[in-house]
Amino acid sequence: AMTLGVVGKTRFHKKHAALNLMVQYVGTFLSALVFGLIAYAVYPNLQNIFYQNIVVAVLLFIITFSMPDEEETVDHQRARGRSLRDLVHQSSFVKRSGEFFMAYESDDEDEGEKLVVKDDENVLDKSNSARFTEKMTILQMYSDPGRGRSLVFLSLVYFAFHLVNATVLPLCGQYIGLKAPDRNTLPIFTALLLVVKFNSFVTTWALKGRLEKIGYRNALFLGCFFVAARLIAMALVASFTDNLWALGATTVLHGPGDAIMHLMKALYSHLLSRKTGRFNLNMGIVSTFETIGSALSIVVGGYLATEVGYNNTFIILAGTMILPFIFILGVDNVTLQKW
DSSP states (O other), X not given: OHHHHHHOHHHIIIIIHHHHHHHHHHHHHHHHHHHHHHXXXXXXXXXXXXXXXXXXXXXXXXXXXXXXXXXXXXXXXHHTTOOBSSOOOOOHHHHHHGGGGOSOOOTTOOTTXXXXXXXXXXXXXTTSOOXXXXXXOHHHHHHSHHHHHHHHXXXXXXXXXXXXXXXXXXXXXXXXXXXXXXXXXXHHHHHHHHHHHHHHHHHHHHXXXXXXXXXXXXXXXXXXXXXXXXXXXXXXXXXXXXXXXXXXXXXXXXXXXXXXXXXXXXXXHHHTTTTTTOHHHHHHHHHHHHHHHHHHHHHHHHHHHHHHOHHHHHHHHHHHTHHHHHHHTTSOOOOTTOO
């Protein structure tokens, strides 16, 4: 939401939502690499690797306090998903940043549309008579035939997706640990994490600015397809070979699926929240469903692995991936031009 408030909807969709995730993946990649190297060096005293978290926490505090002044950079009306009727100011932070934010255009104008608007004085530049679309009530938003249904089904998509996806990497790590319970397991699992984050970075970079051509709903289907394909591959590998590197190779399918779904959560939540002033609320609702699905996933995955074995668990999880595919059908294939 802060990024949306700084750069506007067009830049948010074409560049900066993806850029946020790419920076996150670089950080996670480096963290996994350092954790893996330290863990290998101090094995079996693995408790020592957690001192890295103290260093990271200190760095986060420094970075947070070094951020530009929020009043200068963030337009809170756009951050909430309220659209502009007229071209307004560009924040001085964006002006100074130049080409990094792309050439300034009438980014949030809705030209030719007859909208219900009002003057809003709570903007960065008080001298500008900015005009924003009215903020919808929650009832109005969810009563909208297309928007309301899509928001509900989008939440269900992320619940069902993470009900399956969240347990996949932990189960893979546990399976490898059971097959090779020694120090040599650490490089394998570290390599799995690095492959996931590298593929996530590349996938996000490839999607950046291309989603209008691909189609937003098609991207959701694609993300679910990658995870389903990986689960099928894991079930086949675990059933017919004990080669742990072959099992780990299926990770190349995990990164793209995970990256697509992370990117689409921000972008789809925004698209369905345009002109409502409820972007933060809707993103929070979808994230809550995602978190509940993830929590249940760990419990269900652990129970299945204990009761029916890892091979059968991978098969069951692959079959369960039909649920997010079904729920995606209830989400409108929206674009930046709709609403």
